[in-house]
Amino acid sequence: MNFGFTEEQELLRDQVSRFMTEQCPMAKVRELMATDNGFDQGLWQQAADLGWLGLTVPEAYGGLGLGWIDLTVVLEETARGLCPLPIASQAHSVAAILRCGSEVQKSNWLPTMASGEAVFTIGLYDEPNWIDPQAITLEATPSDGGYTVSGTKPFVPHAQAADYLLLAARCADKLGLVALERGQVTISNQPQMDRTKPMGRVTLDNLTVAEENFLPMSEEDLSYLTDIGAVLVTAEMVGAAEAALYMTSDYAKERIQFGKPIGQYQGVKHRLADLYVDVESFKSLLYYAAWAADEAPDELPRAISLAKGYASDAFAELGIDGIGLHGAIGFTAEYDVQLYLKRSKWARPIFGDSDYHLERVATLGGL
Amino acid sequence: MDFDYTPEEQAFREEVRTFLKDNLPPKEARDPGFLKTWLERVREKGWVGFSWPKEFGGGSGGLIEQAILREEMALAKAPPLGTSFMGLAWVGPGIMQYGTQEQKQRFIPDILDSKVTWCTGYSEPNHGSDLAAIQCKAVRDGDHYVVNGQKIWTTGAPFSQWIILLVRTDFDVEVKHQGITCLLVPMDAPGLEVRPIENMAGDRHFAEVFFTDVKVPVENRLGDEGDGWKVTVSALANERSSIGEVTQMFAKLDTLKGLVRNSKKQGRPASEDPKVRRQIAQFEAKIAAMKYNGLRYLTKQIKGEPLSSETSVNKLHRASLEIEMDDFAVELGGTAGVALAGSEEAVDEGSWAKSSLSWPNVVIGGGTPNIQRNIIAERILGQPKD
Structure with a gap:
């Protein structure tokens, strides 16, 4: 029984943390936020060279063959500083290819993903507030030796930075992922709150997709990939929430009102304590879910629904309280705490909000 | 990260399960002497005071084994391991840490054998959460202290034999945490009076406890005079697995x-x-x-x-x-x-x-x-x- 990280994982955490401080401080993040794709080739290559992009890629395909729990360590630390690199989307795409791809597809794509040469992203649902196979509406029609795809995928994370996109589509009664190159589609920026999580609106115009670029996806596969997406997002929520909490806590120690630090008032310190309880709690639940993704896949649905069901609302409240406890200065664009509020709002619905996940907990729990 | 147990830990879990199968009949099949037998059996196993050192009669059990024991007991809805909740939770650990050799010999075995039940005299009418401000007073008089004052919300007082009591031995202190002393007092001491308080559920578990010239021998002091706060805090910090x-x-x-x-x-x-x-x-x-x-x-x-x-x-x-x-x-x-x-x-x-x-x-x-x-x-x- 050991619900802690190994020495290697702690070293990895230190490594990522150092990278964030030295290479991707908030000034750099804000610089990237001002660009269309939030991408930086130099940082991306460093992440690849440090092995982070191939963490979950099996060794046979040029990766390190480690687990989701290892990736959790990376994402927690990059999200602490709101790093805009598409590490989560890359890993999510790895999961999709491992789960749904053919041997040829795996050998073609996975090594280039681990090396950082290819940036991948994945878009699952078209309906913005529905986790269900029916929420995939993009249609693929069989045509000569392949498919014709037409339509719009409105919210694809990091689409603007991706070389390849895996887009979920419906072909009659079946589902699949079509793998496309960026040049084949039209991508417009989706204006939205969190500029550290750029999203593209992807339009496909009568596109022909060869069979070799189609990955069949069962409903179970879709459910699994939604759960993995939720693991990745929740891992980032843990790091970001902790950063926002400590930012606010530190401010409460310094800000003097009525002659004493505001953290001395119970109206402030008790709220901070409650936020700490929440962050600790969804962190523990997330660690268990990431462990389950690696070691006990049968338990993944319930485990991740407990974690994201808790985190979605708790982080959103923390985002708001982070601003509220800062007062007017928290409302300024200049102060970083507002960026975390935006992340909390971005993360809340994606791969299922609390209503979706808690309903699933109730069902899986026999109600 | 792993949730596996070593073969030894797994064997311990099996041992607990087997014990429960043999010694915990369903509620309707329990005879009147069940609880007494239960307490003797778990005592023989060394499961009362499971984490306490062997030299004090405990089980010297490790953290994981303790978690396993608690988990299995809770799963089986078993009666508690020992009847003195507070004796096991903090009085015993406090005595083991701060007590004299005589105190250890005198008090520890009775807690483990479920012979005595302890209650805790901390809160006072004006001092609950602000515990360090207590006013219940003890004055040294030769080889004993004389205690005067009142405690309240004392859970278990109506059916306990002993109380671990915080008193103030010095009122002339710079900070309120000083000048507090910890005493171990029998509930039948002359001058000690218990008045049960009915709670909103209709139970009478807690009480007011009044002290009028109660004489407590100096050998019943736990830790040094004025060290009561330290003794209490470290005893309460004796956290157990949840x-x-x-x-x-x-x-x-x-x-x-x-x-x-x-x-x-x-x-x-x-x-x-x-x-x-x-x-x-x-x-x-x-x-x-x-x-x-x-x-x-x-x-x-x-x-x-x-x-x-x-x-x-x-x-x-x-x-x-x-x-x-x-x-x-x-x-x-x-x-x-x-x-x-x-x-x-x-x-x-x-x-x-x-x-x-x-x-x-x-x-x-x-x-x-x-x-x-x-x-x-x-x-x-x-x-x-x-």
């Missing part, structure tokens, strides 16, 4: 789900009501969070890293769950939810209604939620003290 509590709360959640399945709201099955389903899932998420928080903290302890005040996290969850789960059940029952035992309409014989009136035992007893919030904010987040 795994047993978590197992009990999961069991309670299962019972609650059963109630939901058998209840109706507005003429429709309550189990179809989205608000009901969401609330049940939120309870589950909180209890699961307690479980995995507890395992993370246990892992830290096993690795030899000192715990800060992280256990206050689970105390806050426990406090809100204690209140909310019963409250939810009572609300679900509608008008019948408030019906008590004796009513033909009472839900589950009024057990939810009864426990919805009993939560302060747990929620206020070991430090109120607001005190836990102070602890987290100050000791973990480093906020300035009030």
Whole structure:
């Protein structure tokens, strides 16, 4: 029984943390936020060279063959500083290819993903507030030796930075992922709150997709990939929430009102304590879910629904309280705490909000 | 990360299960002498004071084995391991840490053998959460102290034989934490009077305790004079694994789900009501969070890293769950939810209604939620003290 990280994982955490401080401080993040794709080739290559992009890629395909729990360590630390690199989307795409791809597809794509040469992203649902196979509406029609795809995928994370996109589509009664190159589609920026999580609106115009670029996806596969997406997002929520909490806590120690630090008032310190309880709690639940993704896949649905069901609302409240406890200065664009509020709002619905996940907990729990 | 147990730990779990199979008959099959036999048997196994050193008669059990023991006991809904909850939780550990050789020999075996029950004389009419401000006074007179004053909310006082008592031996101190002394006093000492207080559930568990010229021999002092605060704090810090509590709360959640399945709201099955389903899932998420928080903290302890005040996290969850789960059940029952035992309409014989009136035992007893919030904010987040 050991619900802690190994020495290697702690070293990895230190490594990522150092990278964030030295290479991707908030000034750099804000610089990237001002660009269309939030991408930086130099940082991306460093992440690849440090092995982070191939963490979950099996060794046979040029990766390190480690687990989701290892990736959790990376994402927690990059999200602490709101790093805009598409590490989560890359890993999510790895999961999709491992789960749904053919041997040829795996050998073609996975090594280039681990090396950082290819940036991948994945878009699952078209309906913005529905986790269900029916929420995939993009249609693929069989045509000569392949498919014709037409339509719009409105919210694809990091689409603007991706070389390849895996887009979920419906072909009659079946589902699949079509793998496309960026040049084949039209991508417009989706204006939205969190500029550290750029999203593209992807339009496909009568596109022909060869069979070799189609990955069949069962409903179970879709459910699994939604759960993995939720693991990745929740891992980032843990790091970001902790950063926002400590930012606010530190401010409460310094800000003097009525002659004493505001953290001395119970109206402030008790709220901070409650936020700490929440962050600790969804962190523990997330660690268990990431462990389950690696070691006990049968338990993944319930485990991740407990974690994201808790985190979605708790982080959103923390985002708001982070601003509220800062007062007017928290409302300024200049102060970083507002960026975390935006992340909390971005993360809340994606791969299922609390209503979706808690309903699933109730069902899986026999109600 | 792994959730595997070593062969030795697994064997220990089997040993506990076998023991329970052999020694814990179903409730209806228990004879009047059951509890006495049970206490003797668990004592023989070394499971009373399981983590206490062997030299004091404990089990010298490790942290994981302790968690396994608690988990299995809770799963089987077994009676407690020993009758003196407070004796085992903090009086015994306090005596082992600060007591004289004579005190250890005199008090520890009786706690382990369930011969005496201890209560705790901390709170006073004007000093509850602000414990260090106590006024109950003890004056040294030769080879004994003379105690005068009052304690209140003393849980278990009506049926305890001994009390661990905090008194003020020095009123001329710079900070209130000084000048406090810890005494061990028999409840039948002349001048000590217990007046039970009825609580809102109709029980008489707690009491006022009055001291009028109560003579306490100096050899009954625990630790040095003026060191009472240190003795108390370190005894209360004797944190235990919360795994047993978590197992009990999961069991309670299962019972609650059963109630939901058998209840109706507005003429429709309550189990179809989205608000009901969401609330049940939120309870589950909180209890699961307690479980995995507890395992993370246990892992830290096993690795030899000192715990800060992280256990206050689970105390806050426990406090809100204690209140909310019963409250939810009572609300679900509608008008019948408030019906008590004796009513033909009472839900589950009024057990939810009864426990919805009993939560302060747990929620206020070991430090109120607001005190836990102070602890987290100050000791973990480093906020300035009030």
